[in-house]
Amino acid sequence: MFKTDLFKGKRFLVTGGGSGLGKVMMDKFVELGADCVICGRRGGVLEETAKATMAKYPSRRVDTFTVDIRVATAVEEMIEQIFATGPLDGLVNNAAGNFISQTKDLSPRAFDAIANIVFHGTFYTTNACGKRWIASGRKASVLSILTTWVWTGSPFVVPSAMSKAGIAVMTQSLAVEWARHGIRLNAIAPGPFPTEGAWARLNPLGGTGENDRYRSRNPMGRVGRNSELANMAAFLMSDEVEYINGEVMAIDGGMGIMGNGTFSDMLKHTEQDWQRIRETISATNAADKAKRT
Ligand code: HXC
Numbered sequence: 001m002f003k004t005d006l007f008k009g010k011r012f013l014v015t016g017g018g019s020g021l022g023k024v025m026m027d028k029f030v031e032l033g034a035d036c037v038i039c040g041r042r043g044g045v046l047e048e049t050a051k052a053t054m055a056k057y058p059s060r061r062v063d064t065f066t067v068d069i070r071v072a073t074a075v076e077e078m079i080e081q082i083f084a085t086g087p088l089d090g091l092v093n094n095a096a097g098n099f100i101s102q103t104k105d106l107s108p109r110a111f112d113a114i115a116n117i118v119f120h121g122t123f124y125t126t127n128a129c130g131k132r133w134i135a136s137g138r139k140a141s142v143l144s145i146l147t148t149w150v151w152t153g154s155p156f157v158v159p160s161a162m163s164k165a166g167i168a169v170m171t172q173s174l175a176v177e178w179a180r181h182g183i184r185l186n187a188i189a190p191g192p193f194p195t196e197g198a199w200a201r202l203n204p205l206g207g208t209g210e211n212d213r214y215r216s217r218n219p220m221g222r223v224g225r226n227s228e229l230a231n232m233a234a235f236l237m238s239d240e241v242e243y244i245n246g247e248v249m250a251i252d253g254g255m256g257i258m259g260n261g262t263f264s265d266m267l268k269h270t271e272q273d274w275q276r277i278r279e280t281i282s283a284t285n286a287a288d289k290a291k292r293t
Pocket residue numbers: 096097098099100101105106107108109110111113114147160190191192193197198199201202
């Protein structure tokens with residue numbers, strides 16, 4: 001799908017790049033020729049991931065930084081150190097926190113635990129990179145990983161939905177403010193891509209058959225494949241599509257718009273149901289016609 005040297009000479013930072021979707025995207029960027037920096041809270045996990053990717057692509061570098069992006073000073077220090085070893089050409093805001101809960105049960109600390117990562121941390125990282133790119137006149141690309149809830153909201157994940165909606169607006173706002181500096185910002189709104197971290201918190205009781213909402217309520221009847229998300233991220237980070245700026249694009253098999261269709265539940269109908277529907281409507285039409293004649 002891509003040229004193998006698509007990202008030759010590029011260096012990207014992927015937050016939360018030690019595991020889950022961050023790791024998958026980082027690995028794809030490296031496969032396509034980039035050097036990467038990954039950051040996260042667990043140093044051991046980062047080290048292991050970096051080592052595994054560099055073993056696959058020995059000519060590439062993956063550096064690691066242990067950081068909690070909720071701490072603004074720590075983010076600033078990390079970005080300073082990264083740029084001291086060489087500039088970045090892109091940032092992927094992937095680090096997130098979330099858990100499913102009734103909103104009435106959330107303490108202020110619970111709200112902050114999510115909002116401080118997603119809303120505050122993403123801004124700290126983006127601005128720390130942005131001001132350096134602007135000062136040095138360097139072109140760059142920012143990609144944030146959101147969800148389709150940024151358009152619809154979602155019950156039971158309110159701190160995440162609110163925070164990610166804020167980052168969608170940040171994406172649009174800075175896409176305009178920073179375009180003249182050659183910095184573009186886009187976002188991906190993924191549907192269900194099962195990863196260990198997210199699934200333990202969003203699907204804690206599991207679920208099969210009708211209760212597997214990620215399959216039964218998806219028009220494609222399946223969850224996303226990690227490679228599909230990685231390909232989309234590579235596409236959006238590529239200079240070949242530089243004119244895409246300020247977009248939030250879904251990759252969810254159509255799940256986000258399915259609930260909005262008045263008749264979406266009729267996907268469950270059998271051919272017999274449809275035959276019955278047709279006969280009933282035909283009978284109504286025939287009766288109406290008879291009344292008119
Ligand atoms: C209610 C809860 C809770 C729960 C925690 N809290 N879990 N309240 N229900 N299930 C409350 C705690 O009681 C505490 O408040 C406060 O939240 C902070 O809890 P800590 O455990 O101290 O938080 P912390 O160690 O900072 O952990 C952060 C975290 C954790 C976000 C809560 O889950 C985490 O580190 N997650 C990172 C990985 C992750 O979540 N990945 C999923 C991303 S999925 P009190 O008041 O009691 O002190 C995503 C979108 C996916 O972003 C889209 C799929 C379609």
